[in-house]
Each structure stands twice: as C-alpha cells, then as structure tokens.
Amino acid sequence: MMDKYYLGIDGGSTYIKAALIKNNEVVITKVLPTGIDNDATVEKMLKEITKEAGISQSDIAYMTATGYSRRSISVVDDTISEITAHAYGTRLTSTDGNIPSVVIDIGGQDSKIIALDENGGVKNFVMNDKCAAGTGKFIEVIAAILETTIDRVAEYSAKSVSPCQINSTCVVFAQTEIISLIAQKKSREDILCGMHISMATRISKLARRYVSKGKKVLMTGGGALNDGLRLAIEDALMCDVAKANYPQFNGAIGAALIAAEQKEKL
Template sequence: MFTLGLDIGSTTSKSVILEDGKKIVAKALRVGGLGTAGPEEVIAEIMKVSGLNESDISCSVVTGYGRNKYEGCDLEVSELTCHALGSQIIFPEVRTVIDIGGQDAKVICLNDSGRMTNFVMNDKCAAGTGRFLDVMANILRADISELEVLASKADSPATISSTCTVFAESEVISQLANGESRENVIAGICNSVASRVSSLARRAGVKEKVCMSGGVAKNGAVRDAMSKALEVQIEYDSLAQYFGAIGAAVYAFRSNKK
C-alpha cells in the first residue's frame, strides 16, 4: 500500500511516499510553501521520482502551516501529530521533539507509547524560528547554508540579547559596526535561537531521547547550542526536514487500514 504525506510550510513544501507505512519510496522538496505553487510542484516531482501514478496512492494527508488552504489530499492533520509520528519512524525511542520551522517553533512531548502528552508553541514572534535566521543571514550577506560553518570559526560568540527580531537586527548591525567579527555574530545568533527554543522545551518538560525536526535542524551550530542549553544529546537525522511529511504518510496508512 502506498500513502502520501504533504507538509506545506511557510517557506517550503515537502512530500514523502511510504510503502506499507514504513518504507520511504520517494521524497521531494520545493522552495515555496503557503500561497505559492510549491505544493503542486512538489506533488508533481514526487510522482515523477517515484514512478507512481496518483491512482496508486491509497490515501494522502496534508499537514503543516498551509494545510487548511490545500484541497488536493484526502485528509488534513495537525503538524504536531505528524511531526510526532514522523520522528518515531526515524527515532522509535524519542520522547521530546523540537521542531523549528520557518514561522514557529514547537516542542512536543511523548509518552512511552509514543502518544503526545504536552506541547508548547511559539507562533507569535519570529525570534527562535527559521525566519529569524533568514533575516540575520541577509544582514550578514551569508547564505543560510553557510551559517553552521561560519559559526564554527567563532572564537568568542557575541551576545544577542534582544528578544525581538527587529531589535536583534539593529543589535547585529551595531555589533558589526563596532568591529565584531561576522563569525562571532553568527555564532551568537545561533546561540540566541537555541536559547529561546530551549526555554520552550523546559516549559514543556524535556525527557530523553530528544530529537530536532524541521529545516533549522540542519544547522549544526543551533543543534550544538541547544544540546548545551538543555544538557541533553540532540538526535539528528538528515531526513529531519521531512518528519512532518513522513508522519502525514504514516497517518494516511493507519487511517486507510482502519
């Protein structure tokens, strides 16, 4: 049985096809989320990559920031549920999922059966999200993919004290004007994201194993800073950005079996 999961984020659309709810048959990602052609493009791509037809898909589920605006799937499901399910496919013993997306950050707590017991979300402020990193990378004239490498070269990470993206932007510009190195500023920015999200995690209640999902999980500097802030090991897999889509495909499989 083939099932499809579609995760429409604020900046990217991700899709995964699973066979029998476990085996990843194909995955695809397109830049462009809610309000763009990204969702349609990623579906077209994954069908091409998998060699399947839409008639081969037994059930499809859409999740994510833009799920309410998409009508091309059979079901829509909360991203909290999907990130919890997706993380368990990769890390069966995970008990805390830290998901940092483009517009929000979420901490999801699971019990020993893998059921969600609590969650805390920051969706009112860009600080501590992928958007915050995008804004800062733009100021520093660095590609978002370069931040981890540049942060690793810091000898004394700068302190970014502002809790607002707008004020943090001014703070970064001032630090650069005062001669602070770009590497130290970038390390400080990564630490700032980790600090804000780790406070969410402590509110939710951190229980090991802990993993990160979402696009920001790819940033090793943020992962390392988060690990130090929470004093736990942060599990990471290269599929972290697809956890929501994987979970959606798992949900589709279980729903279709019922």
C-alpha cells in the first residue's frame, strides 16, 4: 500500500494546507486561503496537486482531513483530530529524524503545545485558542500597524538595538500599546523585537512544564517560519528549538501518514 499516494488536508481557519505523500516521502505541498467555501478551495487544491504530480484523483488511495474545518470537507475518506495529526507529522518533519519531546505549533488563530512520548504518541497537550496573542494573527495585526508584511518581521526584529517592552497579552490592548510606542518614536525594529519577546513569554509559560534538559523541542506551524519568534522562544525556554521541515504542513503531513495507515487496515 505504501507505494500509493495519500493526501492529508489541514483545514485551518485562515489557510487550508495539503500534503501528498508516497512511500513515506512528501511529494507535493499546497496552501491556499480557506475562503468561505472549504469544498471549493479543496477542489481547487486537488486539481493543482494532481496536475503537478501528473496523476489523477483516483490515484490517491485515501484522503484524511484534520484541523478546524475538517468536518466540512466532504471529499475526504476520514477525519482525525489535529493534535493526533500534528504528533504523526513529526515523523517526517523532525529535522534529525528523531521524535521530539515537545511540539510548539504556532498557527494563524491558535497555538498548541504537544508533549510526546518516545514513540511519538500524545502524552499531553495545551492549546491557546481563546485569544489571538501568541498566534500568527497577532503578528499579522502588529505588522500591518507598522506598515510591513509578516514575511519581513523577523528581518526587522533582528536589527533591534533596544527591544520595547510590550505588556499587553490581549491583541486589542496591544494595538493601543504599539500605537503609543510609535508616538514615542520607537523604531519598528525595537517594537517587533519586543513583540517577539512578549509572544515568547506567553508561549513559554504554556510549554515550560513539558520542557526539560536534553529534551528535543520542535516548532511547527506558520510561526516557525519566523526566526525572530523562534529565537525568542529559545531564550525564554533556555533550550534549543528546532524549526520543522515543512513547518506549515506538519498537520497535513500527519493526516497523510494516518491516511496510509487507515487504508492498510481496510
């Protein structure tokens, strides 16, 4: 069965991600804005993925969905919880091939801390989905106020000389705080570095109970693409934090691996 294609779809609130795998290797990944019609977005992704892979949809042996909107994606064969999918995904996204002890996933609308056992099973997890602080949306909002884009935030932050102190843990109040810092003529670089430190402080409070000396920590999600945030989390936790391979697609890759397992059981 493993010489067949399997597709995992991670239906996030902001973006839908997909990963096509074959023989336990990632063949193609794709990401599109979720939009208002999940099925239409997934259908578009399927057309693009099959065209790039040179296959037809019937060549995909099994499809599994995970994520926020997984139950509204009708084309899939099965669904799986995002915590389980993210745990499975590390089998392919871990940078050294070893199962991490802790996964820090920073998504668009939530952040997750997942503690894994030596076999990659979920031991425990905690999720922040009640507040945008500590998520990609928080970075996006602050970047817009500072008239830059989310992909340039790390670049600016790295040039900070005197990081600003940002106390607010609510994105609404933080916006007011940022505007005040701008009025004080604080630099974009120092504000963004302060934002990273503020986020890292919040995230590390959730993660610290699961992190111990010698344990591997893997960062996934779109937030892992931001080296400024990753380095700030390293400082807060006082340990190395590795950036996953295919960080945005960890959940989709995990769903694809689960799809392969499910098909083999049939």
